[in-house]
Amino acid sequence: MSAAAMIWRMASFAVAAGFVGVWQLIANLKLVSPVFLPGPDRAWTALMRGFTSGDLASKLVGTLEHMAYGWLAASIAGIALGALIGSSRLMRIYIAPSLEFLRPLPVSAIIPVAIAMLGLTEGMALFVIAFGAIWPIMLATIHGFAAVEPRLYEVARALQMSRSAMVFKIALPSALPDILAGMRLSLTVALILSVVCEVLAGLDGLGHWVLLSARAFRSADLFAGVILLGAMGYVTSVAMSLAERRLLAWQSTR
Amino acid sequence: MSLERTKPLLLPLAALLVFELWIRLSHLQSDSLAPPSAVLAALVAALADLSIPIATGDTLLAAFAGLAIGSVIGLALGIAFGVSSVLDRLMEVTVEAIRPIPSIALLPIALIALGFGYRMEIVIVAFACVWPMLILSRSAVRGIEPRLMEVSRALRLTPMQRIIKIIVPAALPRIFVAFRLSAGIALIVAVTVEIAINPLGLGAGIMLAQQALRPDLMLAYLVWIGAVGYGLNLVLIVVQQRLFGRAATAGAGS
Numbered sequence: 001m002s003a004a005a006m007i008w009r010m011a012s013f014a015v016a017a018g019f020v021g022v023w024q025l026i027a028n029l030k031l032v033s034p035v036f037l038p039g040p041d042r043a044w045t046a047l048m049r050g051f052t053s054g055d056l057a058s059k060l061v062g063t064l065e066h067m068a069y070g071w072l073a074a075s076i077a078g079i080a081l082g083a084l085i086g087s088s089r090l091m092r093i094y095i096a097p098s099l100e101f102l103r104p105l106p107v108s109a110i111i112p113v114a115i116a117m118l119g120l121t122e123g124m125a126l127f128v129i130a131f132g133a134i135w136p137i138m139l140a141t142i143h144g145f146a147a148v149e150p151r152l153y154e155v156a157r158a159l160q161m162s163r164s165a166m167v168f169k170i171a172l173p174s175a176l177p178d179i180l181a182g183m184r185l186s187l188t189v190a191l192i193l194s195v196v197c198e199v200l201a202g203l204d205g206l207g208h209w210v211l212l213s214a215r216a217f218r219s220a221d222l223f224a225g226v227i228l229l230g231a232m233g234y235v236t237s238v239a240m241s242l243a244e245r246r247l248l249a250w251q252s253t254r
Numbered sequence: 255m256s257l258e259r260t261k262p263l264l265l266p267l268a269a270l271l272v273f274e275l276w277i278r279l280s281h282l283q284s285d286s287l288a289p290p291s292a293v294l295a296a297l298v299a300a301l302a303d304l305s306i307p308i309a310t311g312d313t314l315l316a317a318f319a320g321l322a323i324g325s326v327i328g329l330a331l332g333i334a335f336g337v338s339s340v341l342d343r344l345m346e347v348t349v350e351a352i353r354p355i356p357s358i359a360l361l362p363i364a365l366i367a368l369g370f371g372y373r374m375e376i377v378i379v380a381f382a383c384v385w386p387m388l389i390l391s392r393s394a395v396r397g398i399e400p401r402l403m404e405v406s407r408a409l410r411l412t413p414m415q416r417i418i419k420i421i422v423p424a425a426l427p428r429i430f431v432a433f434r435l436s437a438g439i440a441l442i443v444a445v446t447v448e449i450a451i452n453p454l455g456l457g458a459g460i461m462l463a464q465q466a467l468r469p470d471l472m473l474a475y476l477v478w479i480g481a482v483g484y485g486l487n488l489v490l491i492v493v494q495q496r497l498f499g500r501a502a503t504a505g506a507g508s
Contacts, residue, residue: 008343008344008346009346009347011343011344012343012344012345012346012347012348013347015344015345015347015348016347016348016351019348035366036363036366036367093261093262094261094262094264094265095265096262097262098262098265098266101266101480101484102480104438104480104483104484104486104487105479105480105483105484106441106442106445106446106479106483107442108442108445108446108449108450108457109445109449109456109457109460109475109476109479109480110476111449112449112460112461112463112464112472112475112476113286113464113472113473113476115464116285116286116464116467116469116472117286117287188356191356192356192357192358192446195356195358195359196358196446196449196450199358199361199450199451200449200450206359207358207359210359210361210362211361211362213362214362214363214365214366217366219366222362222363222366223363225359225362226355226359226360226362226363229355229356229359230351230352230354230355230356230359231354232354233354233355233356234350234351234354237354
């Protein structure tokens with residue numbers, strides 16, 4: 001079984017390599033002007049050069065920092081607020097509908113407001129990223145709290161648990177799958193908003209790098225940056241899956 | 255009943271009132287805040303002089319064009335991958351390598367290849383819409399009742415007939431859910447591209463208002479963008495319920 005899976009995986013990699021080959025061919029034959037489309041060889045050289053002699057590594061760290069700080073702040077605030085709203089019937093009636101109303105708002109629309117208030121600063125980027133990333137987490141937490149098996153609450157009442165014990169011992173673990181799904185969603189949002197903020201405010205990061213490369217028509221550097229951003233999205237999403245599997249290991253044994 | 259319905263409105267209304275009073279009483283002069291009444295006045299004025307309706311048209315045109323292109327591509331790939339597990343396994347690595355690239359990272363590439371304008375925005379929106387459509391329609395096709403496929407085999411339908419007569423109708427409710435999600439993403443991406451770089455539509459309008467130090471107009475744009483997002487979501491939910499009733503929600507849950 002696993003041998004068959006291995007072979008499929010290899011075949012799948014071969015197909016992907018084939019696509020890269022086609023890309024190289026198109027670039028070599030100059031079907032698309034090399035100004036717009038560098039071959040994978042040139043993109044790879046640019047990537048390596050950026051890491052060894054350029055400042056690509058520091059740009060990568062910059063974007064990672066924006067994303068991680070904003071996302072962590074959003075996670076903490078989102079879970080706390082979500083738990084607060086989700087565990088109180090009164091708050092669910094009065095506040096939750098307003099939040100549902102705000103959900104479809106394109107969060108990037110908050111950027112001009114943040115720029116007006118905070119200027120083109122790191123603080124602005126952090127605020128925007130956290131603001132954008134908080135929604136999926138908070139709404140997932142509220143939903144998770146609302147969907148807790150009612151009998152568990154009855155048990156908690158029979159055991160005369162305090163409200164905080166009820167939140168930490170029953171509601172949070174039971175809402176964990178929802179919360180993690182929300183956190184995964186907001187990870188993507190955080191990466192996108194990091195790039196947008198860097199583009200707009202000229203902050204140190206890959207977003208700024210790709211924009212500068214585009215302005216200077218250095219397409220190989222541009223593709224190197226985009227490849228790196230894709231790799232970042234991939235690695236963070238894989239890390240999130242691993243964390244999810246670890247944290248939710250109890251679920252499959254239920 | 256009517257009291258229950260007004261409860262969720264109390265909090266936002268109270269917040270607006272407090273905000274209005276606070277700004278009026280403290281005679282605040284700010285580049286980033288404006289009293290709600292002034293925001294409303296700016297919104298009415300911008301609606302009356304057609305600047306907001308024209309910008310909305312631009313944004314929605316780009317969003318819907320990108321949505322249409324992205325959905326068709328995503329749907330075609332999703333059905334193909336759902337029907338043929340060989341194809342799905344072969345393409346796995348390729349899809350997983352491209353999918354995590356944040357859509358906004360393509361912005362510089364689209365910028366140098368296509369320049370400012372609708373085309374660049376449409377390409378980025380389309381890229382963003384392909385993935386939810388692909389993933390969800392693939393799982394929708396896989397989730398089709400196996401007996402329906404047996405029937406199609408017994409009737410000796412050609413593959414094309416099978417797709418048109420069995421697969422698409424059976425998967426349609428869930429495909430529509432995917433379409434609704436993509437529509438939300440399309441609007442978000444369109445506005446984000448406009449805010450980041452493209453001098454077009456609502457996103458450019460809100461950036462311009464911010465740079466012109468018109469907080470009332472900026473917040474009016476923000477409110478309007480929120481209303482457009484909410485309205486779009488509402489329309490699609492109503493359409494979904496009209497067309498499919500409970501089938502869509504039941505299908506999405508399984």
